[in-house]
Amino acid sequence: MTTQTLHPRIQVVWVLRAVLIAAVLTAPFVGGVYLDRLPEWAPIAVGAVFLVLGVGHALLKYRRWSYEIREDALYLDRGVITQVRTTVPLVRIQHVDSRRGPVERGVGLASCVVYTAGSRGADVRIPGLTREGASDLREELKRLAIRADGEDAV
Amino acid sequence: MKLAPQSVPYRALQKVSGIVVVLFFVVNNNPEWGFAVATAVAGAVVLAAVAYDVAYYRRFDYELTDDTLDISSGVISRREREIPYRRIQNVDVSRSVIQRAIGVAAVNLETAGGSSTEGSIRYVVPDEATRLQREVQRRKSAASSSETPGEATDRSGSEPGAGPGAVGPTEEELFAISPGELALVGALSFDGRLIGLLAFLSSGSVPVLSSFIPDASAVALTATAIVGVGGLFLVSWVLGAGIAFSNYYGFRLSRAGDELRYERGLFRRYSGSIPTEKVQALRIADNPAKRALGYASLSIETAGYAPGQGGERGSQAAVPIAATDRVYRLAREVESFGDPSFHRPPKRIRWRYAFRYTLAVGALVAVAFGIDWYLGAGAPWYAPAALLLAVPPAAHLKWKHRGYWLGEDHLLTRNGFWSRTVTVVPYYRIQNVIDTRTVFQRRWDVATIVADTAGSSSIGGDDAAAVDFATDEAVDLRETLRERLRVAVAERRDRRDRLDGDVEGAAEAGEPIGEAGEPTSETGEPTDDGDEPTSGAADEALSDEDDDDRSEVPDDGVIRPDFSGSGRDYSEPAERIDTGEYAVDRNPSDLGDGSESGDEDGDGEGDEERDAGNTEK
Numbered sequence: 142m143t144t145q146t147l148h149p150r151i152q153v154v155w156v157l158r159a160v161l162i163a164a165v166l167t168a169p170f171v172g173g174v175y176l177d178r179l180p181e182w183a184p185i186a187v188g189a190v191f192l193v194l195g196v197g198h199a200l201l202k203y204r205r206w207s208y209e210i211r212e213d214a215l216y217l218d219r220g221v222i223t224q225v226r227t228t229v230p231l232v233r234i235q236h237v238d239s240r241r242g243p244v245e246r247g248v249g250l251a252s253c254v255v256y257t258a259g260s261r262g263a264d265v266r267i268p269g270l271t272r273e274g275a276s277d278l279r280e281e282l283k284r285l286a287i288r289a290d291g292e293d294a295v
Numbered sequence: 296m297k298l299a300p301q302s303v304p305y306r307a308l309q310k311v312s313g314i315v316v317v318l319f320f321v322v323n324n325n326p327e328w329g330f331a332v333a334t335a336v337a338g339a340v341v342l343a344a345v346a347y348d349v350a351y352y353r354r355f356d357y358e359l360t361d362d363t364l365d366i367s368s369g370v371i372s373r374r375e376r377e378i379p380y381r382r383i384q385n386v387d388v389s390r391s392v393i394q395r396a397i398g399v400a401a402v403n404l405e406t407a408g409g410s411s412t413e414g415s416i417r418y419v420v421p422d423e424a425t426r427l428q429r430e431v432q433r434r435k436s437a438a439s440s441s442e443t444p445g446e447a448t449d450r451s452g453s454e455p456g457a458g459p460g461a462v463g464p465t466e467e468e469l470f471a472i473s474p475g476e477l478a479l480v481g482a483l484s485f486d487g488r489l490i491g492l493l494a495f496l497s498s499g500s501v502p503v504l505s506s507f508i509p510d511a512s513a514v515a516l517t518a519t520a521i522v523g524v525g526g527l528f529l530v531s532w533v534l535g536a537g538i539a540f541s542n543y544y545g546f547r548l549s550r551a552g553d554e555l556r557y558e559r560g561l562f563r564r565y566s567g568s569i570p571t572e573k574v575q576a577l578r579i580a581d582n583p584a585k586r587a588l589g590y591a592s593l594s595i596e597t598a599g600y601a602p603g604q605g606g607e608r609g610s611q612a613a614v615p616i617a618a619t620d621r622v623y624r625l626a627r628e629v630e631s632f633g634d635p636s637f638h639r640p641p642k643r644i645r646w647r648y649a650f651r652y653t654l655a656v657g658a659l660v661a662v663a664f665g666i667d668w669y670l671g672a673g674a675p676w677y678a679p680a681a682l683l684l685a686v687p688p689a690a691h692l693k694w695k696h697r698g699y700w701l702g703e704d705h706l707l708t709r710n711g712f713w714s715r716t717v718t719v720v721p722y723y724r725i726q727n728v729i730d731t732r733t734v735f736q737r738r739w740d741v742a743t744i745v746a747d748t749a750g751s752s753s754i755g756g757d758d759a760a761a762v763d764f765a766t767d768e769a770v771d772l773r774e775t776l777r778e779r780l781r782v783a784v785a786e787r788r789d790r791r792d793r794l795d796g797d798v799e800g801a802a803e804a805g806e807p808i809g810e811a812g813e814p815t816s817e818t819g820e821p822t823d824d825g826d827e828p829t830s831g832a833a834d835e836a837l838s839d840e841d842d843d844d845r846s847e848v849p850d851d852g853v854i855r856p857d858f859s860g861s862g863r864d865y866s867e868p869a870e871r872i873d874t875g876e877y878a879v880d881r882n883p884s885d886l887g888d889g890s891e892s893g894d895e896d897g898d899g900e901g902d903e904e905r906d907a908g909n910t911e912k
Contacts, residue, residue: 213781224737226730228777232784233726258407258598259726259747260758290788 144209150248151269152203157244159195166191198222208267210281213289215255217265227265233257234286239275251275255282296357299399302418303352307344315340357416359430364404366414378414380435382406384597387567388424395564400424404431407598407749428568432554435570466556469625470614472546480615483584484532484539513672543615550628555595573597575750576759577626577719581619583712591622595629596750632705632719637698640741640763647739647763648690656682699744699761699772704783706746706776708759718759723783724748728776730769742769746776 167188173179201221209216215229238254245251245268252268253275270278315337323333350370357366363377387403394400400421404414419427472480544561550571558566575598581591594613614625626632659679667676692712700707706725709717729745736742745760761772 214777220731222734224732226773228728228730228773230725230727230777230780230784232781257726257747258749260750265727289784 144207147203147206147267147269148250148271148274149203150250152200153248154244154250154268155199155202156196159199160192163188163191163195203269206269210285215265215282217267229255229257229265230289231282231285232289233259234282234289237279237282237286239270239279241272241275253278253282296423298352298355298416299418299420299423300352301397302399303348304345305394305397305399305418306351307341307348310348311340311344359427359434361434364414364431366416376414378404378406380431383414383431383435383570384573385567385569386428386431387565388421388428389560389563389565390421391563394418402427405597425566428566432552432568432570436552466549466551468547468549469555469628470546470548470617470621472543472615476616477540477543477546479588479590480543481536481540483582483590483616484535513674516672517674539615546615548614548625555629569595569597571629574629575720575724575748577630579622579626579717579719580714582714585616586619586715589619590616591619592616593622593626596748598749626719630705630719630721632702632707635700635702635707635717637700637707637709638764638768639698640694641765642694644739644741644763645690645694647735647741648693649686652686652689653683656680656686697762699764701772701775701779706759708746708761710760710762720746720748720759721783722776722779723787724750725776725780728773730773732766736763739763740766742766744769744772744776 167184170179170184170187174181174184198221202219205221205224206219208218213231215231215234217225217227217229219225235256235258237256239251240254241251249272250268251270251272251274252266253270254264254266256264267278318340319333319337322328322336323330347370351368354370354373355366355368357364359365360377362381363379364383365375365377367373367375383404383406385403385405387405388400389403390400398420399418400423401418402414402416402424403412404416406413416427541561541563543559546557546559548555548557550556551568553571555569555571556566557569558564574595576596578594578596579591580594585591592613592615614622617625656679659682660677663674663676663679667674689712696709696712696715698709700709704721704723706720706722707717708720709715726747726749729747730742731745732742741763742765743760743762744764745758747758761769764772
């Protein structure tokens with residue numbers, strides 16, 4: 142399996158999230174304007190900054206995200222500010238979920254969550270899959286995990 | 296078996312004593328009701344609690360079966376739980392002062408699953424607690440040792456605790472704390488929590504204080520602050536010493552067969568057992584004071600304690616202090632890693648730390664300036680800049696105490712100067728490998744590699760981490776760890792398969808690995824009694840499920856599924872053989888499960904069973 146990228150539509154989800162976060166963060170500044178503590182341009186500027194940062198982050202995040210199933214492990218490479226590369230040995234997979242949140246359903250996407258018994262990377266989520274892609278990935282990982290035939294080591 | 300009868304009043308009073316006292320005072324202080332009513336109300340509450348606990352006592356039952364510990368409990372909602380011995384991580388017994396006085400003990404059994412203690416038996420008499428502890432271990436090792444079916448039936452027939460086997464393997468003392476060491480533990484313990492608490496409280500009272508001393512000079516203010524902080528440290532230290540002393544009084548670590556046992560505590564006595572095969576990681580910690588005196592401490596980590604329970608509970612099985620070489624000897628008893636020689640991060644990384652500390656000092660100066668400006672005290676706000684002198688040595692020390700080492704079977708990492716921790720992780724226990732690079736790390740072209748295990752204290756960020764290694768080296772390390780894990784798993788599998796092959800002979804040689812036909816995987820699963828190693832979480836669910844199945848099985852406890860095409864004789868219970876590490880079924884029906892051919896069916900069942908497991912929880 143070669144390196145896989147996410148479905149481009151996941152950007153919609155992440156951009157929407159960024160907009161929402163920007164809105165929440167801007168709210169206090171709007172409040173400040175209402176109370177005449179801040180000039181009118183403040184919330185607009187602040188909102189714009191948050192929006193640009195958030196949207197930029199979302200787009201970069203999409204470009205950075207990739208995953209790959211190799212012979213004996215699942216590799217994930219992601220993160221904009223802190224780059225994280227996770228190696229999940231297939232023998233250590235405990236179970237695999239595919240899930241679809243409301244927003245994801247809205248854009249027709251799903252994600253796949255891989256669980257291990259680890260404490261820090263106990264669950265890794267692969268977002269931005271198509272509905273069939275998520276269940277295919279789930280089945281594929283399950284098949285590989287069974288083939289790997291490991292012990293749970295706990 | 297039943298709980299100790301004296302647990303009934305104890306449990307009842309424990310539950311309601313607080314409420315009763317409050318109620319009594321509330322009602323008694325009400326002029327309309329008075330003393331008599333108050334007594335009546337309090338009495339009624341106590342009676343209700345006692346009634347409940349009598350019911351609890353009557354409804355609580357636990358039993359040691361061949362493969363599982365069964366606990367059925369609950370007055371209003373019933374719960375019947377079966378814990379396979381093989382899945383038990385730790386068995387802990389604790390007795391507080393009151394519990395010791397009335398002669399009861401609390402038993403906690405931890406498994407890796409779940410979010411709280413899985414088996415909690417409150418309360419039994421101390422002898423029974425010890426017997427439970429020993430018996431669980433004995434049955435666990437018995438379950439994995441080789442036996443003929445005849446012996447197995449024998450054992451199930453014999454009354455638990457009656458046979459001579461109940462004595463268990465001889466105990467060999469590994470470590471007992473000496474008074475001198477105990478004193479040292481106390482002296483070197485420092486409870487930072489009090490400082491945190493007081494700092495939190497006093498942060499609110501600064502304006503109040505400053506209004507008390509409106510025109511105090513800066514010198515007086517500083518002097519008061521110094522005295523206050525000094526006092527705080529002293530109190531913290533005494534407190535920490537007291538806690539450590541009562542925690543580790545009479546600490547003793549011993550080894551019995553494949554199990555470690557510890558006991559400790561002055562007021563509240565703890566004792567517990569940890570199977571060596573369940574050890575996830577070892578941690579050897581010291582600080583500058585301990586290093587100077589040549590001491591270190593050791594903690595043994597299992598997956599038993601749930602997240603959030605971590606911290607103190609997880610380190611119950613820790614050797615609080617011992618001479619460094621002794622600590623290493625003890626650690627090697629548990630996990631035989633070699634003589635580590637750590638690789639350090641590249642030297643240039645010291646610049647990174649120096650830069651970081653310089654920034655911190657800069658921030659400190661800025662804060663000092665801000666305070667000075669706000670109070671107008673005219674104090675020498677630039678004083679913290681003197682700390683700049685400490686920056687180069689600090690950076691050097693931080694670099695010096697980092698490192699990792701790849702042993703034959705273990706990864707060792709070392710981090711921290713003030714509290715230096717060497718973490719020993721067997722490759723086999725690695726769950727996943729995480730490579731992180733922050734923005735700043737990327738500027739220096741370095742990365743951090745974390746080897747994640749199922750251990751519990753890693754929740755607090757105490758992972759086995761190789762921090763700030765050159766990217767190339769980090770990538771190599773990541774790949775090496777993955778590869779060594781693969782080899783370690785393969786080795787174990789080979790050993791298992793070889794043993795399977797030896798025992799079975801040629802007759803079923805075609806069956807085991809990857810080749811097994813559909814029938815085996817289909818029929819194999821219902822019969823497996825949770826004792827075979829299978830992969831993944833499904834195993835937990837499987838064993839539960841199968842144990843349930845088994846409890847419904849009538850006559851001789853053997854399921855005879857409708858099968859065809861498998862050479863296995865299902866009329867005999869599965870034989871077990873000793874691999875030294877874990878139990879395997881002589882008829883490796885679960886291996887069929889591992890084959891690709893049995894996939895579709897295996898999956899369907901797996902899912903169902905997983906669901907069932909979830910709903911049970």
